[in-house]
Amino acid sequence: MKNAYLLLYLFCIGFLFTTSSCGNSKNEDENEAKTNTNTSANQNRPNILFIVIDDLGYSDLSPFGGEIRTPNIQRLADNGLIVQHCYTTPLCAPSRAMFMSGMDNHISGIGTMSPYQASSQYMQPGYEGYLNDRVMTLPETLRENGYHTYMSGKWHLGFEDGRRPFEEGFERSFSFLGGGTSHFSNIFALGPAEKIHTVYYDDSVVVEELPDDFYSSDYYADRMIQYITEQQDDAPFFGYLAFTAPHDPLHVPTEWQDKYKGVYDKGYDHIRKVRMDNMKKLGLIAKDLPMNPGSGEFKKWNELSAHEKKVEARRMELYAALIEIMDLNIGRVLEALQKEGKLDNTLVILIGDNGSNPKDPSFYGKDLDPFDNSLENMGNPDSFVSLEGAWAEVAATPYSYFKTTTGEGGVRVPFIISGSGVTLKGVDATNKILGTDIMPTLLDITGIKRPDTFKNNKLAPMTGTSFNEMLSNKGSIVRDEKTGFGIESLENKAYL
Incomplete structure (x- = not known):
């Protein structure tokens, strides 16, 4: 009898173990199937490098x-597509x-x-000063769908708890x-409102x-390279x-100041x-x-004194050097991608956030007394x-006008898209795109759908339009008077 009980006991234990194993096997199979599905989807999804340049002229x-000299950006353009009619707002944060x-x-x-x-x-709704609860950000959407998400540089979309990158x-x-500060290690607010x-x-x-040797463009590239190369999967x-x-x-930096x-x-x-x-x-x-004569708001070159001409030429020499240094660092990031074997499967987007800045430093309400803005010191950390x-x-x-205005010089910006999936090359002079179109295009390319709710909040519909079909030369997004878009900033308005 004892042997019968023992056999029955062993049978029950075996049955329970088998049942448990079957249940675990089922869960493991489901998890494995889910993982395999995500892995399969991700294998067909490109890496995305999204480059934004601050206050760049068209x-x-x-x-x-x-x-x-921008040879690295030139290579992106030579191997990709320039969209001639690309628009943003005339200010940094709204464009971002x-x-x-x-939207x-x-x-x-x-x-x-x-x-x-x-x-x-x-x-008030829409004017909170940060990305509100009607938004699921582009990185949030991509991260929820298996992407690693990295940022290096300027945010300008909220400093409050819960609103930081x-x-x-x-x-x-x-x-x-914030909106801007020293490009060197001596952090300072542009003005009282920026503190x-x-x-x-x-x-x-x-x-x-x-770090003592901090320089913005160099350091931002360093960090992006670090994130990409440290990724383990x-x-x-x-x-x-x-x-x-x-x-x-x-x-x-001193060694760059006389390059131009x-x-x-x-x-x-x-x-x-x-x-x-x-x-x-x-x-x-x-x-x-014909050549645009300008607004007439500023002195012509021949109206300047000899000293004023030197100061004005120096401004542009420094500005040009800033841009070339940035281009060099874009090249460093692309080279890192190449070494990692990731460049061929990377989609690169480059865009300006608005037109070039016409304002002098007094615009910010900054006390300029501590700065040495002499001709000889322009460009150094203690100048502004x-x-x-x-x-x-x-x-x-x-084009006419510049940042802060809705003249085309304020809202028409350089746009290049290059790399994985871009089969249309050269210059597209037909389509009009807006900054709102980038997120829906990237979601279209990756096959990802943004949900209707996120973090228990109902999301507002995206107002942008995907231009993915344009990139593969399968269609266009021509906008006419019925399908154009409006831009407003500081009571300056445009309809395009």
């Missing part, structure tokens, strides 16, 4: 007619809100740039939260002190490389003509387009000089 880069949300900035929370809301706008979808980030968000974060930790990544160059102050010496001594009209001639050769503008209006108009060639 004609500054060599692919757009500029005399500034478009990029990160896929109009008046919906996503940056209806105007914080902290410049009117009293009637402050904390490490809380808005970025797995790794080195971020500057509240003049801070760097290394992931979730406030950076109290930068083969999952795709989204890298947001948001330079502060060439935003003022025009700071340039003499190039701008002939003045505004000479450079404007050089750029227009180049643009005509590139097919970016009509061959019979800007490009200012006359050169900003040249940077916008052949």
Whole structure:
């Protein structure tokens, strides 16, 4: 009898073990199937490197007619697509809100740039000053679908708890939260209104002190390279490389300060003509387009004194060097991708956030007494000089006006898309795209759908339009008077 009980006991234990094993096997199979599905999907998804340039003029880069040396950006253009009619808002933060949300900035929370809301706008829906709860950011959406998400550079989309890059979808980030500061290690606010968000974060930790040899473009590239090369798996990544160059102050390392010496001594009209001639050769503008005489708001070159000409030429020499240094660092990131074997499967987008900045430093309300802005000291860490209006108009060639305005010089920006999946090459002069179109295009390319709700919040619909079919030469997104888009900033308006 005891043997019978023993046999029955062993049978029950075996049955329970088998049942348990079958249950675990089923769960493991389901998890494995889910993993395999994600792995399969990710194998067909490109890495994404999204490069944003701060306060760049339309004609500054060599692919757009500029005399500034940008060989790495030129290679992107030569192997990709330039979209001639690309638009943003005329200010940094609202444009970046478009990029990160896929929707109009008046919906996503940056209806105007914080902290410049009117009293009637402050904390009203669409004017919160940060990406609000109606937004699921681009990095959040990609990360939820198996992407690694990295950021290095300027955020400018919220400094409050819960609104910083490490809380808005970025797995790794080195971020500057404000609008601008020194390009060197001596952090300072551009003006009183900027103090509240003049801070760097290394992931979730406030950076109290930068390395002595810090220079913005170099360091941002270093961090992006670090994130990419430290990645341990083969999952795709989204890298947001948001330079502060060439935003003022025009700071340039000593060894770079004379790289463009003499190039701008002939003045505004000479450079404007050089750029227009180049643009005509590139097919970016009509061959019979006359030279834009400018707004008339600023002195002409021949009206300047000899000293004023030297100061003005120096501004542009420093500005050009800022851009070339940035280009060099873009090249370093691309080289790192090549060494990692990831470049061929990387989609690269490069865009400006708005037109070139016409304002002098007094615009920020900054006390300039501590700075040495003498001709000999321009470009050094203890200087604070800007490009200012006359050169900003040249940077916008052949268009009118500049940053802060909705003239085309303020809202038409360089746009290049290159790499994985881009079969249409050259210059597209037919389609009009807006900053809101980037997120829906990337989701279209990756086959990812943004949900209707996120973190228990109902999301606003994206207002952007995918231009993925244009990239594969299968269609277009031609916008006419019925399907155009509006832009508004600081009561300046445009409909395109």
